Amino acid sequence: MHINPFDIKLRFILASLTILLSSLLSTRPDAMAQNSTRKIYAAVLSNLSYTVGAKNPGVGLFVGDENGAEWRNVAFNNMRCFAIEIFPHHGDGLFYTANGNGVIVSRDNGKSWRVTSGWQVTEVLEAAAVPNNPQIIYVGTAYGLWKSTDYGENLQRLTKRFVSSVHLDVEDPERIFVGEEDGLVISRNGGKSFQPVKNISEAVNHIAQENSDPNRLYLGTEDHGLFISNDRGKSWQQVTTASQTATIYSVAIDPKNHNIVFASTFADGILRSEDRGRTWQTITRGIEDVEVDKVVSDPDDSAIANRILRGEDQDKTAQTITGLDDIPVYTIVFHPDDSAILYAGTVNRGILRSTDGGESWASFALDGTHIWELEIK
């Protein structure tokens, strides 16, 4: 099939403008005005064209604002970023990133960076710092959980198994929940010892806890759906009102109304509960009937590094996106000031946004990228 490059370019420009326009139009003016200073940080692990050694990798820690414009790479343009912990008001601004190269830290609001981990610490996948004492950080790796009490400078290995999620108790940060490849372990003494949870044998992708009732926790698992605990993780019940075979990547609880809970999945769209996890509905609206066919690199490394072109009939390898259930969604976060606004980090579709409490979703930013984690500060 012959592809006219000018046609591609035009489609790309039109598509980009459409996204930008729709993003602007779909944003509620009051929220825009109220929260104009909020920054959104994205841990970009990969994109449609990324391979090791790529000329323009376009992965790493990105930051943008709520208008969806002015996204730029913070720190390094080729550092595969799995997780982030950001404390803009701690000292001069504390950033932790969990990367392929280890733990990389900035203590001057991103002006300079330092790899604090040695060659032994690779494949750092998760990071959880103690909110009121963020020099203490736990990092989850393919080789277990590690702890540092000095901003990542010295890391002590606590466990050995593959870590897929880490959560610190909202009231007691000495209580650490660690999701592993085949279960959940809990420490009640800051990592000195861990006890396995008996009835969880699945790979645990995410752990979420209610702020208002810390006894209630949610687990997102690989291939086994959701689990809920009402006794702070001692016992768990599988949710039977949603797919029990779904892969759940993350759970987000409305900070202002704990009855509203979202779960993101690999191939089952986004799940929403309005009754604190008793019943769930699947949301697939948005991102419909789009063909994703080719990646182009932005000539400016510091801007959005990769985007996708869209068109109806452009390439044999085109993939038709027919709804949210075609897009793996790794993470969902609520806007801290307005629970009607949510952001979702996806595989290869960048960041999606909903401005109607999760009813519908639209492409927002960093299209073409594979987002592992989002933070709004």
Added chain:
Amino acid sequence: MKYLIPIFFFFTLNVSGAEMSNSSNKQAFELRQKKMLQYYSAIDSKRSNFFQIAARLKLGQEIERCRTDFMARLEEPSGDMFYNLPMMGAYLHGRDFWTPEIHAKTRHVWKTYFPYRGDTENHWVMWHAALLLAAETWPDLPASEWANGRTSQENFDDAAGFLNSWFNTTSTIGQGEFDSPDYIQVYLGSLLVLYDFVQDPVLKQRVEMALHWLLADYAVDYLGGAYTGGHSRIYEREIINPLRDGGVAFGYMFFGDTPFPKDAPLGFPMFAALTNYRLPAVIQRIATDRSKPYVARERKRVRNVIRFGDELNPPVYKYNYMTRNFSLGCLDGGLQQPIQIHTWSVTYRYDGDKVDNLFALHPYYSARELGMFFPEKLKVMVAEVVKSKGTYNKEDKWTGGSPYERTFQHKNSIIVLYDLAEDTPYKHLDYYFPKSLSKKETDESGWIFAQGGSAYIAVRPFKPGDWSEEKSCSRLRSHHLRNGLVTEVADASDFPSWEAFKAKILQSSLDLSRLDSNVEVMYNTSSGDKMKFRFPNHRILNNKKVDRTVAPLFESPHVNGNAQVLHISHGGEELTIDFKNDAITKRIQGK
């Protein structure tokens, strides 16, 4: 143990590799170095790459252009460790030609460019070699002068820590990315740059030992330019064209028995063309002496298993039968490395200096396989891998392992068994019969007789299949869950005729009566050995159970080693590489 240890009628002394090479070998090597430099320097390119820059400067050619091109590449750093290692190699080899601006710009790259150090053994070796050389080149700098926020000393310590750990691991439980016809170029290239420029004397000694170790490992399985037997990683282009893989030019440089490899990758081999390292002659003789057939056994390790396993680095057992005209070699089978493993093959020489492969495989892919070795979410991993390894999930691919494949080899005979699961993505085996075979006949008994060069090859598929013709091969595809084959290979000179070979093979006995019920076969080879094999790991040879668990790292007539010590011997000369004591010792029989 580093100095003068008399042992019976041997004498021992501590010597460097440079002293070991005799003068004629040394002269021949230096001629090949010059030829390689001249050939690669003359290749025209819009902008010289780092390897070309180093080569041209060595020859004193186009110095201004080299400066311009080097500076241009410093302006646009990209490519992660694939950039940093060649960049440091070119910088150090050409250091006498650089202007102050180039020196400053190179330093600036280390201050501002922060590459990904990768997720694979060869990435880590490249990255830490480059980092160590940079830390030694610019010592005593504060953290603010390095993109990774560490001081020169911290970077040196980190890089040296990795490299020493890698030397120790490799010499204790074997390499993870072992015997790779492609990635050997990265290991040797990185070590050669280190050898030439590392300042730390202990590290320099260990780097030389590692070079001897890896080249002895290569020499044992080397046949006319090809790395034979099973491999941890290989690309399809290298299976189809074995003399175009990344190791070929290193074979030419160090072993010197092949034509100039103009079709092979020549970038990393420039560091062999530039090096002061000299291969001990004993290793070169091991690579090229095929006067007597031999069996070589090796033990390697699986790349780090991060999920779905209790052992971080399970052992990998490699078996290779080497002759002057062919090799038959294998790994045990199963998922011992991700994506690109090559489990078994017959490799034969033909038309004088050419080499080709015959093999079979079960095309397999899965998120679980990838999840064993890579940390990303399972369900998106296949798509991620296919971005750079496009055939990984294809039904007609020619590389990759399968959990449903196992081998049992004894000398020139091999049984390969397959027990495919009902839910595996592809339920067939593919046989690769290369076009270079001069004969290929299907006998009514079920045997397929083929000739590749002077190798007579007999293949007995256990279940029937369908043939199709492709550019490089005839493909035999067999659709059965419980399946397998026997292959025997012999040298044509051992038989009075082709018909005599076929008749001998037809006298062998094959019992397939328990294949469908137990995935078990018995085969009495044409040489009279009795092999009984039940999937996955029950192997009986001449009524004795085969026990692999006691296998040393290396076992062959010329290379033997275990527990950080490697003995390399040939023709009355013995070289010992001892990572326990950081010593290289040479013994000459009768002196």
